[in-house]
Amino acid sequence: MSSFKKDKKEEEDGSCLFTGIEKTTVLQECRTFNETPVNPKKCIRIMTSILYLLNQGEQLSSTEATEAFFAMTKLFQSQDVILRRMVYLGIKELSGVADDVIIVTSSLTKDMTGKEDLYRAAAIRALCSITDATMLQAIERYMKQAIVDRNSAVSSAALVSSLHMTKMANDVVKRYVNEAQEAINSDNIMVQYHALGVLYHIRKTDKLAVNKLVAKLTKSSLRSPYAACMLIRMAAKLLEEEENGSDLPFFDFIESCLRHKSEVVIYEAAHAIVNLKCTTNSELAHAISCLQSFCNSPKATLRFAAVRTLNQVAISHLAAVKLCNMDLENLITDSNRSIATLAITTLLKTGSESSVDRLMKQIATFVSEISDEFKVVVVQAIRALSLKFPRKHSVLMTFLSMMLRDEGGLEYKASIADTIITIIEDNPDAKEIGLAHLCEFIEDCEHTSLAVRILHLLGKEGPRTKQPSKYIRFIYNRVILENPTVRAAAISAMAQFGATCPDLLENILVLLARCQMDSDDEVRDRATYYSNILSYLDPSLYNSYIIESPQVSIPSLERSLKEYCDGCTDEPFDLKSVPIAVVPTNEEVTRAQQKSEGMIMSTGPTKKVKVSREENYAQKLTLIPGIAQAGSLFRSSEVVELTESETEYVVRCIKHTFSRCIVLQFDCLNTLSDQLLENVRVQLEPSEGYKILKEIPCEKLPYNETGTTYIVLQYPENFFASVATFGAVLKFIVKDCDPDTGLPDTDEGYDDEYILEDLEINLGDQIQRVSKVNWQASWEELSENCVEMEETYSLASMSTLEEAVKNIIQFLGLQPAERSDKIPEGKTTHTLLLAGIFRGGADILVRAKLALADGVTMQLTVRSTHPDVAELVTASVG
Amino acid sequence: MGLFQKLALFLGIRKKEVNVLVIGLNNSGKSTVINHFKNDEDKASDIVPTVGFSIERFQNQNLAFTAFDMSGHGKYRDLWEHYYKDCHGIIFVVDSSDRLRLVVVKDELDILLQHPDVCNRKIPVLFFANKMDCKDALSSVKIAAGLGMDKIMDKPWHISASNALTGEGLNEGVEWLTQQIREYIVNNKF
Numbered sequence A: 001m002s003s004f005k006k007d008k009k010e011e012e013d014g015s016c017l018f019t020g021i022e023k024t025t026v027l028q029e030c031r032t033f034n035e036t037p038v039n040p041k042k043c044i045r046i047m048t049s050i051l052y053l054l055n056q057g058e059q060l061s062s063t064e065a066t067e068a069f070f071a072m073t074k075l076f077q078s079q080d081v082i083l084r085r086m087v088y089l090g091i092k093e094l095s096g097v098a099d100d101v102i103i104v105t106s107s108l109t110k111d112m113t114g115k116e117d118l119y120r121a122a123a124i125r126a127l128c129s130i131t132d133a134t135m136l137q138a139i140e141r142y143m144k145q146a147i148v149d150r151n152s153a154v155s156s157a158a159l160v161s162s163l164h165m166t167k168m169a170n171d172v173v174k175r176y177v178n179e180a181q182e183a184i185n186s187d188n189i190m191v192q193y194h195a196l197g198v199l200y201h202i203r204k205t206d207k208l209a210v211n212k213l214v215a216k217l218t219k220s221s222l223r224s225p226y227a228a229c230m231l232i233r234m235a236a237k238l239l240e241e242e243e244n245g246s247d248l249p250f251f252d253f254i255e256s257c258l259r260h261k262s263e264v265v266i267y268e269a270a271h272a273i274v275n276l277k278c279t280t281n282s283e284l285a286h287a288i289s290c291l292q293s294f295c296n297s298p299k300a301t302l303r304f305a306a307v308r309t310l311n312q313v314a315i316s317h318l319a320a321v322k323l324c325n326m327d328l329e330n331l332i333t334d335s336n337r338s339i340a341t342l343a344i345t346t347l348l349k350t351g352s353e354s355s356v357d358r359l360m361k362q363i364a365t366f367v368s369e370i371s372d373e374f375k376v377v378v379v380q381a382i383r384a385l386s387l388k389f390p391r392k393h394s395v396l397m398t399f400l401s402m403m404l405r406d407e408g409g410l411e412y413k414a415s416i417a418d419t420i421i422t423i424i425e426d427n428p429d430a431k432e433i434g435l436a437h438l439c440e441f442i443e444d445c446e447h448t449s450l451a452v453r454i455l456h457l458l459g460k461e462g463p464r465t466k467q468p469s470k471y472i473r474f475i476y477n478r479v480i481l482e483n484p485t486v487r488a489a490a491i492s493a494m495a496q497f498g499a500t501c502p503d504l505l506e507n508i509l510v511l512l513a514r515c516q517m518d519s520d521d522e523v524r525d526r527a528t529y530y531s532n533i534l535s536y537l538d539p540s541l542y543n544s545y546i547i548e549s550p551q552v553s554i555p556s557l558e559r560s561l562k563e564y565c566d567g568c569t570d571e572p573f574d575l576k577s578v579p580i581a582v583v584p585t586n587e588e589v590t591r592a593q594q595k596s597e598g599m600i601m602s603t604g605p606t607k608k609v610k611v612s613r614e615e616n617y618a619q620k621l622t623l624i625p626g627i628a629q630a631g632s633l634f635r636s637s638e639v640v641e642l643t644e645s646e647t648e649y650v651v652r653c654i655k656h657t658f659s660r661c662i663v664l665q666f667d668c669l670n671t672l673s674d675q676l677l678e679n680v681r682v683q684l685e686p687s688e689g690y691k692i693l694k695e696i697p698c699e700k701l702p703y704n705e706t707g708t709t710y711i712v713l714q715y716p717e718n719f720f721a722s723v724a725t726f727g728a729v730l731k732f733i734v735k736d737c738d739p740d741t742g743l744p745d746t747d748e749g750y751d752d753e754y755i756l757e758d759l760e761i762n763l764g765d766q767i768q769r770v771s772k773v774n775w776q777a778s779w780e781e782l783s784e785n786c787v788e789m790e791e792t793y794s795l796a797s798m799s800t801l802e803e804a805v806k807n808i809i810q811f812l813g814l815q816p817a818e819r820s821d822k823i824p825e826g827k828t829t830h831t832l833l834l835a836g837i838f839r840g841g842a843d844i845l846v847r848a849k850l851a852l853a854d855g856v857t858m859q860l861t862v863r864s865t866h867p868d869v870a871e872l873v874t875a876s877v878g
Numbered sequence B: 001m002g003l004f005q006k007l008a009l010f011l012g013i014r015k016k017e018v019n020v021l022v023i024g025l026n027n028s029g030k031s032t033v034i035n036h037f038k039n040d041e042d043k044a045s046d047i048v049p050t051v052g053f054s055i056e057r058f059q060n061q062n063l064a065f066t067a068f069d070m071s072g073h074g075k076y077r078d079l080w081e082h083y084y085k086d087c088h089g090i091i092f093v094v095d096s097s098d099r100l101r102l103v104v105v106k107d108e109l110d111i112l113l114q115h116p117d118v119c120n121r122k123i124p125v126l127f128f129a130n131k132m133d134c135k136d137a138l139s140s141v142k143i144a145a146g147l148g149m150d151k152i153m154d155k156p157w158h159i160s161a162s163n164a165l166t167g168e169g170l171n172e173g174v175e176w177l178t179q180q181i182r183e184y185i186v187n188n189k190f
């Protein structure tokens, strides 16, 4: 949602000059470029058409682009300034598609160092767009000169281009640091800003260096307001990263900027302060009052910026934002609808339950006039409201369903559906109404992806309502009326009802039988599959093949199947060999949500298939010799720090568990610029039962680089010995070296070591979380052929149920099911349901009954398909 | 307008800009040769290996030359052909002290002469046996023999021994080329 709705009129007018232009004709016209002498006027017109087409999103094939590109190179003959600048633009546009673009390098370097000032800046930008990493060296000298050029346009162009080039050759650009340093003293505001950008980028991985840079610049006063804004951001970032609260000089700097003469800088400073995590009330007050005064500014941009920022922090700084309520009330009628929307939604967030109705009415008056982006803001406010005031759910739900019926894009509709789903999940009272709204919505929903999601939800929630049968009609209607994707989803949803509601089974079977005549393969396949399973009348089959979705990770399944097909074996494919999918933890989910809730931030195109962390590691680990025999990667732990931060050497460990062994990956960073480390390895004192299978040292570890060394350990045969603690020491050979070149002074090094913190292998490392849709059914299924262990504990150190739940989940590494990790307010007893798999494949289900009374008492019941595993779980809790 | 100018205009010569393509292996002295012909104020003080190509202009006997100074580096030689089509003359620079790569020069020359955009045109080719000042430089006769130039029947060609640093031999060569191009233009009614 990056672009604002375009003014329709503007769109119609803007294109008339070039309407009807066609790619093939324009490409043919490019032949004109080959004529001598060049006709500048004609060529400029053709160039404009090409650029127009490219900007309209027209795609050129690589041959077409190359042909046009080479024709364009002939235009360098002409001395016409405008034509030449068009050529630069053309080069930039085509540089990504055409082959051999490097051919214009000399022509561009000539222009960038030549006398014609109008050429120089643009030539630099074009040059950097065609240069690849191998050529960078050749233009280094020119770039350095350009950065310190007297002409500010040239200097800016060189700085910005350098910044772009860091993507492909960070190291080369690092060498421009002296020139950038000189440019930061420029009198020109843009040059100063761009120079700061480059300097920061060169250093950004080195926190200490950034610290120094900021410290130095905050003392000098930057002339450029843009540079000042950037410096504020850098300082704020450093403050944020600082573990405990505020680093005073940086905070003082930001605060001093609240008195800057430029409004941009004042806003940036206020924005930074209100977004800092730890601020005191008095620190906040000044920043908020700046924003407050902007709310009354005659400039719409300032009002917008201020109210948008207040909106973002309304929840976290409720009291402070409330002070602006008067000013926000004035903005409700602002002629700029974006400002009005933000003002109202802010008030909704800060207001009391009684003001909800009035404000909702106010929004209703103009909701049809605002663009989708702002409608999404409204929806988000409603979501927050409904969580805060559960009793208001019917007003809000009605409003949402009204919005659902309006026109709107996918993103907007999806955010409404999401909100309804959240409300349903959070508030059982709202469930039936919400489902009814959604049913009505899919009757007329043009977005396939949304319809599929809602059908899935109906399949999950519908069977557990009081009257499941009423949803069947809505779902079956989809089978009759929709496209194959939606039909397939509808079939899966119906099957859920069949599996869960015995009295509906017969009807469902009839409906599914009809679907087996469908014209689409997928739909037919699903109908056949479900009919078949349902006809067995066996609840445990339903449970594993209909209610619960497969737990394997899909990308891994794809890879395993491909490997299986490539290899020639007669053995059947073993689904157990595929790693199971990783369930994101609650924190990960909330983190992702928080990111997207900062509104109107373009999130860019959504990435396609997200490869999980495990997948990434699995690929890397295959490089370790002999690891293939260990089978597939079961689980990778979180990163464990084995050193204090800011020590000479930083060592982090990631534990990768396989079914019988564990690979310890130690990522080591050398922060000493006068040392080169060699043969870096970690020496472990394994506790009883563990056996070291292999050690892979890191051969070389230069300054500021991260190297990796591995240890492969075999798990003890006895499960009970697998939870253990090891002493660890980092061992290496030191060679002293010259900090500037990084070259060692002598060939002789000496042995040295560095004590690390103890390394633990615990229960959680050996368990993978599994999410269960119907935990109860699985629990009953396990009651027959498995071991059950029960134990009671008193968790004296816990003072609330929430705390206990959080700790248990974290300690056991299991996945909470049926939302049992949420504790209804005011309760003193609670049952937590958990599920997971132990390495090797044993299922684990855990039921923890908690009671609050002077600490927390817990009765823990563990069921597992492996007797030792159940015992291990109960034993390790003690 | 004087009679001569009228005549020149009629022949399409005076306003005529001509394109020449300057090719040859890397380090043979192409850019140095061109630099010699440029006006003093346009002259480059130090010459670096060309990457891709560079367009330079100079005057000779009332004819405005636009020279495509190509890079001779191995990986860019394939790109020469993009510029064959619309050039009026070719300057082929050979480093006469580089005996070892004379065979490479011959290969490149053969490829040039067989190229569809070149083989059917009577386009003049000027060879500079450059770096004649070097101690072990081959004579222009030896180079002509070494490159099998006697077999070029369908195109006017000429070889001059030259020293691009001092300019020796360059003017003689270019005067020949200018003459040829004039004729070429008149005959082809450009």
Ligand SMILES: Nc1nc2c(ncn2[C@@H]2O[C@H](COP(=O)(O)OP(=O)(O)OP(=O)(O)O)[C@@H](O)[C@H]2O)c(=O)[nH]1
Pocket: B024, B025, B026, B027, B028, B029, B030, B031, B032, B033, B047, B048, B049, B050, B051, B070, B071, B072, B073, B130, B131, B132, B133, B134, B162, B163, B164, B165
């Ligand atoms: N001794 C001597 N050196 C020459 C002569 N001509 C050129 N050079 C030198 O040869 C080197 C290469 O000259 P360039 O003009 O860059 O060669 P080029 O053919 O343009 O090379 P590329 O652009 O890489 O294809 C330079 O160091 C020149 O100074 C000459 O006649 N005699």
Ligand SMILES: [Mg+2]
Pocket: B030, B031, B032, B048, B049, B050, B069, B070, B071, B072
């Ligand atoms: Mg050159």
